[in-house]
Amino acid sequence: MRKVWAVVRREFVERVRRRWFWIMALVGPLFFGAVFVLPTVLAGGGVRNIAVVDATAGTLGGRITDSLNASHAFEAVRVPAGRGVIDSLTRQVEHQRISGFLILTDAAVDSGRAEYRGSNVSGFAAMRALERVVGEAVSAVRLERAGVDPKVVAEARRPIQLTTHPIGGRSVAGETAAQSFSLAYFMGIILYTAILLYGINVMSSVLEEKTTRIVEVLVSSLRPFELMAGKVLGVGAVSILQFLIWGVGARLLLARRASPVAASDAADEIFQVPHVSGATLAIFMAYFLGGFFLYSAMFAAVGAMSSTEQEARQAQQPVAWLLVLSFISMFALLNDPNSTLAVTLSLVPLSSPIAMPVRWAAGNIPGYEIALSLVILVGSIIGVTWTAARIYRVGILMTGKRPNLRELVRWVRA
Amino acid sequence: MTSPTPLVVLDRVSKRFAGYTAVDELSLSIPTGVVYGLLGPNGAGKTTTIRMIMDILQPDAGAVRLFGQPSGGRAHTERIGYLPEERGLYRKMRVLDVLVFLAEMKGMERRSARDRAAQWLERLGLAQWAQRRIDELSKGMQQKVQFISTVLHDPDLVVLDEPFSGLDPVNTQAMKDVVLDLRRRGKTILFSTHIMEQAEKLCDQLCIIARGRKLVDGALGDIKRTHGGHHLVVGFDGQTGGAAHVFADRALVSKVDNYGQYAELELAADADAQRILAALVESGARLSRFELQEASLHKIFIDLVGPDAAHAEGGRSDA
Numbered sequence: 001m002r003k004v005w006a007v008v009r010r011e012f013v014e015r016v017r018r019r020w021f022w023i024m025a026l027v028g029p030l031f032f033g034a035v036f037v038l039p040t041v042l043a044g045g046g047v048r049n050i051a052v053v054d055a056t057a058g059t060l061g062g063r064i065t066d067s068l069n070a071s072h073a074f075e076a077v078r079v080p081a082g083r084g085v086i087d088s089l090t091r092q093v094e095h096q097r098i099s100g101f102l103i104l105t106d107a108a109v110d111s112g113r114a115e116y117r118g119s120n121v122s123g124f125a126a127m128r129a130l131e132r133v134v135g136e137a138v139s140a141v142r143l144e145r146a147g148v149d150p151k152v153v154a155e156a157r158r159p160i161q162l163t164t165h166p167i168g169g170r171s172v173a174g175e176t177a178a179q180s181f182s183l184a185y186f187m188g189i190i191l192y193t194a195i196l197l198y199g200i201n202v203m204s205s206v207l208e209e210k211t212t213r214i215v216e217v218l219v220s221s222l223r224p225f226e227l228m229a230g231k232v233l234g235v236g237a238v239s240i241l242q243f244l245i246w247g248v249g250a251r252l253l254l255a256r257r258a259s260p261v262a263a264s265d266a267a268d269e270i271f272q273v274p275h276v277s278g279a280t281l282a283i284f285m286a287y288f289l290g291g292f293f294l295y296s297a298m299f300a301a302v303g304a305m306s307s308t309e310q311e312a313r314q315a316q317q318p319v320a321w322l323l324v325l326s327f328i329s330m331f332a333l334l335n336d337p338n339s340t341l342a343v344t345l346s347l348v349p350l351s352s353p354i355a356m357p358v359r360w361a362a363g364n365i366p367g368y369e370i371a372l373s374l375v376i377l378v379g380s381i382i383g384v385t386w387t388a389a390r391i392y393r394v395g396i397l398m399t400g401k402r403p404n405l406r407e408l409v410r411w412v413r414a
Numbered sequence: 415m416t417s418p419t420p421l422v423v424l425d426r427v428s429k430r431f432a433g434y435t436a437v438d439e440l441s442l443s444i445p446t447g448v449v450y451g452l453l454g455p456n457g458a459g460k461t462t463t464i465r466m467i468m469d470i471l472q473p474d475a476g477a478v479r480l481f482g483q484p485s486g487g488r489a490h491t492e493r494i495g496y497l498p499e500e501r502g503l504y505r506k507m508r509v510l511d512v513l514v515f516l517a518e519m520k521g522m523e524r525r526s527a528r529d530r531a532a533q534w535l536e537r538l539g540l541a542q543w544a545q546r547r548i549d550e551l552s553k554g555m556q557q558k559v560q561f562i563s564t565v566l567h568d569p570d571l572v573v574l575d576e577p578f579s580g581l582d583p584v585n586t587q588a589m590k591d592v593v594l595d596l597r598r599r600g601k602t603i604l605f606s607t608h609i610m611e612q613a614e615k616l617c618d619q620l621c622i623i624a625r626g627r628k629l630v631d632g633a634l635g636d637i638k639r640t641h642g643g644h645h646l647v648v649g650f651d652g653q654t655g656g657a658a659h660v661f662a663d664r665a666l667v668s669k670v671d672n673y674g675q676y677a678e679l680e681l682a683a684d685a686d687a688q689r690i691l692a693a694l695v696e697s698g699a700r701l702s703r704f705e706l707q708e709a710s711l712h713k714i715f716i717d718l719v720g721p722d723a724a725h726a727e728g729g730r731s732d733a
Contacts, residue, residue: 014504018506211502214503219469
């Protein structure tokens with residue numbers, strides 16, 4: 001047991017000492033943040049500078065400019081229509097001084113037509129926001145034209161705010177659908193990345209001992225299974241430390257975020273900073289560790305059956321694909337967390353480490369499903385580790401060509 | 415030298431791999447305190463035999479007994495030092511950390527491992543490298559670190575698989591010194607080699623195997639006597655007397671090259687060189703030289719293994 005402990009400590013200390021670990025500790029959150037925010041930015045987040053070319057006779061241009069400025073998504077300047085205005089604004093867009101410009105004529109009120117010219121017309125969220133502002137202003141003008149009192153119009157158009165609360169046994173204080181969604185999405189990405197990353201860590205550790213032949217000395221001192229277990233536990237401990245660093249870092253950052261950084265509405269609409277409860281953390285860690293043990297046992301076997309880095313990179317693909325599939329299925333899950341597919345995925349051990357926490361974050365799940373899924377996961381870990389250990393035991397001493405499937409089966413049976 | 419219970423006993427041990435037998439009913443016994451050579455051409459099964467002793471491989475049949483107990487190397491790991499044929503260390507680890515870790519694998523306490531490692535590094539002139547990473551060391555220095563890791567925990571049995579392969583002359587000498595020093599301190603050394611000259615210089619006892627089977631084993635002197643003592647050189651000091659008559663006796667001499675004042679004889683089977691000496695003196699010959707020529711271990715090896723097998727690459731030397 002002391003020897004296993006020494007293996008655990010070596011794996012842990014050597015990894016934590018490397019620069020790579022601290023780069024991950026710092027860059028990791030940035031990376032996840034980027035993965036997190038990038039879709040909204042690409043979808044058209046950020047404050048846009050636009051000009052409103054006003055060729056209307058009435059107040060429409062002024063109204064729209066004011067509402068755009070009030071939306072925080074735009075900084076709008078009203079420009080009266082005139083000769084050469086379009087050309088000079090086009091040049092400004094080309095020189096990236098402004099994002100684009102909106103051309104308003106009186107036709108907008110009658111036919112409902114307006115024109116936007118800009119550098120990034122495909123920015124979906126921004127276009128939607130623009131359309132909404134213009135639409136609201138136009139309908140207000142139409143109503144007033146029809147003789148409705150502007151006060152009544154304003155009263156009628158006061159927006160409602162729909163707050164959604166998932167109903168379940170756990171505390172949902174302050175949780176909105178958007179928050180659940182972003183939490184689920186975030187957890188899915190972290191689980192996938194961390195399991196893959198640390199699984200591959202185990203693999204390269206096995207491979208290093210195999211290629212340097214240290215493994216012979218080690219295996220003459222402790223049983224192959226003990227060695228493999230020590231490795232997996234050591235790398236697992238590193239991953240937990242990494243999460244701790246990220247967790248504490250995130251808390252500090254979020255505490256600072258209390259003073260709002262003028263974030264765009266568009267981004268806030270889809271991704272909101274979620275409230276993470278203790279139960280959610282527990283589920284996350286339980287499934288992370290389960291997934292890590294399951295996959296790292298497989299990665300250890302892959303490392304043991306390979307003789308070179310290149311070979312290992314090839315051989316790990318089937319294992320990595322299992323994980324990628326689970327990750328991709330996350331998007332289907334998010335759509336409908338209680339579909340048959342979602343329930344199945346969260347019970348099947350290869351996908352449950354990602355699927356179950358994602359479902360948990362996205363909505364309410366009966367306790368027995370979690371219990372069942374965990375039981376299946378633990379059972380699979382035992383089975384997979386047993387099989388992987390047998391492949392490992394034979395593989396670490398083998399050189400030469402990689403075994404085919406039939407040989408692998410023989411190794412397991414031997 | 416021989417103690418009542420041998421330190422290492424192999425009892426009809428066999429190991430088969432897919433399609434071929436690496437070790438076939440091999441029995442041998444290594445007494446305490448000797449340098450024991452396991453000799454054979456490449457692919458003879460030396461490494462497989464050592465791995466079975468070390469518990470890295472399990473024999474398909476037969477038994478390994480170490481230190482008088484029916485168990486292989488893993489149960490006695492703190493008493494055994496092992497240097498595998500192919501060397502390597504954790505490239506990114508610091509020298510001292512590697513040594514401490516490997517000593518821990520051998521059951522040593524961290525603190526004493528640390529002290530002992532520092533002493534050894536000092537002794538082999540590597541003290542200033544203790545905090546450097548392995549991959550900053552030259553190959554020769556890495557080899558030294560690996561010797562240290564093999565003997566750091568002061569094992570009673572040291573198992574060295576092809577210890578001299580890939581060593582530069584300086585380290586070869588250092589390795590020999592380590593082996594001799596260990597023997598002086600009563601340790602038992604088992605080493606494998608296919609280079610007979612080294613075995614001849616170092617071994618007290620040896621076992622020659624080929625294709626997984628034992629050809630001969632025992633003390634080096636005995637093996638030389640039984641397998642090499644057939645050649646006799648006789649020189650005359652003028653008078654040959656009735657020597658020709660003696661040489662013609664087929665009960666004593668099976669073959670002769672007689673140059674008049676000098677003759678090379680091959681002894682008949684079961685013939686005793688002393689009887690030839692007596693017969694020559696009796697026949698009135700005056701001898702200036704009478705020498706039983708010891709065949710070199712290399713020649714014995716070639717005779718036993720056959721010239722082809724001795725040089726054949728076994729192909730599966732890793733197995």
